[in-house]
Amino acid sequence: MGRDVLLIEDEPNIIEAIRFILSRDGWHVQTHSDGKSAYEKVLDMRPDVVILDVMLPGRSGFEILRDIRGGGETAALPVLMLTAKGQTKDREMAESLGASRFMTKPFSNTDVLSTVRDLVGA
Amino acid sequence: MSRGGLTGTRIRERRMVLGLRQAEVARDVGISPSYLNLIEHNRRRIGGKLLVDLARKLDVEASILTEGAEAALLEALREASAGPAGAKVETQQVEEFAGRFPGWAQLLADRHRRVGELEQIVEVLSDRMTHDPFLSASLHEVLSTVTAIRSTAAILAETEDIDRDWQARFHRNLRDDSRRLAEGAQALVGYLDDGAGEAGRQTSPQEEVEALLKSQGYHLQELEGDGGDIDGLIAQSGEITSSPGQELARQYLERYRNDARILPLDAFAEAVADLNMDPGRLAQRFGTDAGTVFRRMATLPEEMCPVPVGLVACDGSGTLTFRKPVAGFGLPRFGAACPLWPLYQALTRPMTPIRAVVEQAGQPPERFLTYALCQPVLNGAFGGPQVLEAAMLILPGPPDSEAGVQPIGTSCRICPRRECPARREPSILADGL
Numbered sequence: 001m002g003r004d005v006l007l008i009e010d011e012p013n014i015i016e017a018i019r020f021i022l023s024r025d026g027w028h029v030q031t032h033s034d035g036k037s038a039y040e041k042v043l044d045m046r047p048d049v050v051i052l053d054v055m056l057p058g059r060s061g062f063e064i065l066r067d068i069r070g071g072g073e074t075a076a077l078p079v080l081m082l083t084a085k086g087q088t089k090d091r092e093m094a095e096s097l098g099a100s101r102f103m104t105k106p107f108s109n110t111d112v113l114s115t116v117r118d119l120v121g122a
Numbered sequence: 123m124s125r126g127g128l129t130g131t132r133i134r135e136r137r138m139v140l141g142l143r144q145a146e147v148a149r150d151v152g153i154s155p156s157y158l159n160l161i162e163h164n165r166r167r168i169g170g171k172l173l174v175d176l177a178r179k180l181d182v183e184a185s186i187l188t189e190g191a192e193a194a195l196l197e198a199l200r201e202a203s204a205g206p207a208g209a210k211v212e213t214q215q216v217e218e219f220a221g222r223f224p225g226w227a228q229l230l231a232d233r234h235r236r237v238g239e240l241e242q243i244v245e246v247l248s249d250r251m252t253h254d255p256f257l258s259a260s261l262h263e264v265l266s267t268v269t270a271i272r273s274t275a276a277i278l279a280e281t282e283d284i285d286r287d288w289q290a291r292f293h294r295n296l297r298d299d300s301r302r303l304a305e306g307a308q309a310l311v312g313y314l315d316d317g318a319g320e321a322g323r324q325t326s327p328q329e330e331v332e333a334l335l336k337s338q339g340y341h342l343q344e345l346e347g348d349g350g351d352i353d354g355l356i357a358q359s360g361e362i363t364s365s366p367g368q369e370l371a372r373q374y375l376e377r378y379r380n381d382a383r384i385l386p387l388d389a390f391a392e393a394v395a396d397l398n399m400d401p402g403r404l405a406q407r408f409g410t411d412a413g414t415v416f417r418r419m420a421t422l423p424e425e426m427c428p429v430p431v432g433l434v435a436c437d438g439s440g441t442l443t444f445r446k447p448v449a450g451f452g453l454p455r456f457g458a459a460c461p462l463w464p465l466y467q468a469l470t471r472p473m474t475p476i477r478a479v480v481e482q483a484g485q486p487p488e489r490f491l492t493y494a495l496c497q498p499v500l501n502g503a504f505g506g507p508q509v510l511e512a513a514m515l516i517l518p519g520p521p522d523s524e525a526g527v528q529p530i531g532t533s534c535r536i537c538p539r540r541e542c543p544a545r546r547e548p549s550i551l552a553d554g555l
Contacts, residue, residue: 013295014273017270020288020292108276
């Protein structure tokens, strides 16, 4: 079972908090903040789980998710989407594009940790 | 003849005006008296040759018996019947319903129209929440910051063996995020209270009128002098979209035209400059009341006025009924304003002129010279209920030598004067969230 997580998020203090709680649970966390080059980072790192924010500079999380699901090697990659907009249409969009899970901000650390564990069957 | 009734009612009214008996009219048009009775009570539809014959007998145009409010009422009832899915409405009997129960029918039609107006408001608000870029960005900023604070605080509270360096780092993050959150919330509340939304998205009749006036720079050249087509002006306005908005706009514009007759533009503008913008002396020179002078000063074209002029008005309940902003003087969009405004002091002392220099809280604080006066509105004449209206003129840049400056704010919710004796609710800014 792999333990590599890629966190694609642009808020420095959210990055710091999530990295801290996942690292203490034994995960290897890499982070990326730019939407434009995010999919290249996924291909380069080949993580076991991606945590993906919807609103990113350069490119939205939805577009990145579309690339992930469209790419043969990444199509089955577990993706947890995060958004500050809990609107139904955002959830529907995430589901239609194939997000594995969807969480709205503000979320609890426990929920993030348990969801990441679930996604890789840990 | 009634302009609001149905065809049958009009026939009956016309017959009675002419003093004709039901039996006589029925015989002459070839129907039984009982059938005419049903028609007159709107229990039977009428049209074609019979309508023409009845109109001839009653010496009136057939169209006068049928035109007008009836069609509009029936149309409104048919629209209402198409409303909720699954409702079993006897649409075939809509005319009979309107005829037998005209009061209920009109009430239903009015309620249906009101529901439509409310749905439009809900749609505008919903659309605004969804598509307003500033609002969306501000909410995103606030939620992201809250997320960071929640996660960081949970780590500090729940991690017993946290390293000292990490602990210091998270404390620093918490401090920075708290500041960000306060700034984000301040910007958001300020935006909502200032009414800085997009043009064309007014949500109340008052906002519609204010949008119309703003689009004209608060000066309506068309209404200067004796002329001016008020209804045409409203009809051409893209800002006035609801019938209550039209009614309110008509009231305001009629008052504007009346003020313009009392205080002709060129003579008044000249006097404003001569008398150093003193509303008391202006009222004396033109032999009118200060309230009219306030309104006229606030509607002068920019190029004819030495300094920008702001104006607010309220009714006896303190509700703001008019707002013309001036830079640096915050006006609340919703809810009540600062109770320390001279406007409200005037409200407690009708007919007492008040002149006060005020300092608005802000960065930096700004001072304004204000003139306020409360006058009775004699809508109900001397025997009617006492209706009051207060107004406050706001002029920037009072002399530095003015003493006794009154500290004020916009409204308690976004006022940073924490120890204010007039505070009615905590400020989100003073508490810093």
